Amino acid sequence: QSALTQPASVSGSPGQSITISCTGTTGDVGNYNLVSWYQHHPGKAPKLIIYEVSKRPSGVSNRFSGSKSGNTASLTISGLQAEDEADYHCCSYAGSRTYVLFGGGTTLTVL
Amino acid sequence: QVQLQQWGAGLLKPSETLSLTCAVSGGSFSGHYWTWIRQPPGKGLEWIGEINNRGSTYNPSLQSRVTMSVDTSKSQFSLKLNSVTAADTAVYYCARDTYCSGSLCSIALSFDPWGQGTLVTVSS
Numbered sequence: 747q748s749a750l751t752q753p754a755s756v757s758g759s760p761g762q763s764i765t766i767s768c769t770g771t772t773g774d775v776g777n778y779n780l781v782s783w784y785q786h787h788p789g790k791a792p793k794l795i796i797y798e799v800s801k802r803p804s805g806v807s808n809r810f811s812g813s814k815s816g817n818t819a820s821l822t823i824s825g826l827q828a829e830d831e832a833d834y835h836c837c838s839y840a841g842s843r844t845y846v847l848f849g850g851g852t853t854l855t856v857l
Numbered sequence: 858q859v860q861l862q863q864w865g866a867g868l869l870k871p872s873e874t875l876s877l878t879c880a881v882s883g884g885s886f887s888g889h890y891w892t893w894i895r896q897p898p899g900k901g902l903e904w905i906g907e908i909n910n911r912g913s914t915y916n917p918s919l920q921s922r923v924t925m926s927v928d929t930s931k932s933q934f935s936l937k938l939n940s941v942t943a944a945d946t947a948v949y950y951c952a953r954d955t956y957c958s959g960s961l962c963s964i965a966l967s968f969d970p971w972g973q974g975t976l977v978t979v980s981s
Binding site for chain 1: 894900901902903904914916917950958963964965966967968969970971972973974979
């Protein structure tokens with residue numbers, strides 16, 4: 747099964763909001779509320795920032811929010827800050843055969 | 858606070874077996890699923906599989922070459938990937954399958970925390 751589809755890159759200025767999409771199918775994103783998002787700075791381990799579509803782990807800024815509509819999940823970052831510049835990966839449960847799919851990752855540039 | 862520390866050989870020749878171990882400290886080991894994830898250079902993350910003390914599930918694309926194991930007495934879990942090729946060159950991460958805040962944990966597929974990552978290079 748193919749990876750989830752994310753834009754390769756997005757950009758925004760400090761203070762702006764951006765949204766990163768993660769498109770799957772009815773076999774994964776569209777059928778399960780097990781979508782998570784990870785922030786990944788180069789050379790570091792990925793960090794969980796959203797789980798179960800829209801829940802935020804303790805300590806993660808409320809500037810990060812997640813949602814889902816149909817087969818597409820979205821990560822929105824509001825009030826962009828320089829420290830948000832990183833790669834972002836989405837992940838979804840994909841049923842008992844494929845089990846887990848990741849997106850290809852999106853590089854966020856803060857201009 | 859749960860921490861994961863991983864180690865293993867970083868340079869392999871084609872056809873050799875990749876072997877990594879991840880040690881869990883600061884929290885409960887049993888009752889959780891433990892996961893291996895990798896990121897090839899310039900590519901996205903790829904789920905390799907998961908294991909707990911009752912069983913394991915592997916990525917179908919890697920299933921024929923992957924073996925995971927747990928050592929509950931040491932709070933460690935391991936990954937073996939045989940017959941490696943250059944396509945297996947990646948940073949490999951271990952992680953817990955669920956996010957927990959105190960005694961409350963998420964359902965699944967909320968990878969947290971993560972190990973520090975190990976770059977494994979396959980080259981002749």
